[in-house]
Amino acid sequence: MDKPNCTLDQARAAKPRAIAALAAFPVVGIGITRVGEGYGLKVNLSEACESVPAEIDGVPLKSEVVGKIVKRS
C-alpha cells in the first residue's frame, strides 16, 4: 500500500530535523518540493554521495547533485 502524501506543514516541520540529520553530507540547500500529490524535502548536494536517507520522519526526501552554486554576476 502506498504511503499517504505529506502535507506542507509536515514537510516544513521535517526540514530542521533533516538539516541536523544531514550535517555530515555536502549539503548546499534543503527546501520543500512536491512529491506525488503532497510535499517532501529536496536536498541539494555539491557532490555525489551514498547513504542519503530517502525519508526523514516519514517525509520523503529527494536528493540531487547540483554542484557548486555561484553568484550570477
Place this chain on the structure above:
Amino acid sequence: MKLRGDDSGKVFILSNNHVLAAENLGKAGDAIVQPGKYDHGIDPADVIAELSKQVKLKKTTPNKIDAAIALLKKSVKFDARGLKDFGGSLAGVGSDFVDEGTIVAKQGRSSGLTTGKVTAFELDNVVVQYDMGNLRFDDQIEIEGAGDSAFSEGGDSGSVIFEKKSRLAIGLLFAGGDSGGSNGKGLTYANPIRTVLDLLKIELV
C-alpha cells in the same frame, strides 16, 4: 522602485548587493554605470544612478537577500515595469507563497528572456560562492530552465523573476549553478521578492 510612503518622485534601481555594491564594498553615493563596467560602461559618461542603500552580506550568519538600491538620475528615462522581449508590463508583486511547479520568466543581461519552473521553495542552507567567501542563504526559491535551456547564466544577477501567467514579481535572481535540474542545465536561485521589498522598505513604482 520607490521608498515606501515617499511621494517625492525619487526612483531607484533594484539589483543585488554584489552588482551595485561589490559585496559590501560600495558606499552611498558611488556611481552606477549602465552598461556596467564589465560591458565597458565608463564614469562619468555612462553614470545613471548613485548607490543609495545595501543590505550587507554576512559571512557568519544566514543571509535572506543579496540586494541593494541606487537612486536614478532625474535625466534618465525609464520604463519601470516594462518586460521588454516578453511584452506587456509587470502587474505587481505576487504572493508570499510560491509553489513548486509555478511557471516563471525573467529578462536577463546575459541569457535574455527565459522561462522556467519553480523546483523548490523555502530552501535553507543554500551555500553560494562569492569573492568574499562562501555565504549561506535561507528561505530561497529554486528554478530550472524550460526545454533544453538554462534559466540563467552569469551576468543575469539582479533580474526580476515573475510568474509568467500573471506577470506578478516573485523573486530577485542572484545565484545559480551549471549542474542539476531535469534538463541538466543547472539551477537558478532567487530571493523572495516580498522579503527584498520589506528589508529595503521599497515598493514598485
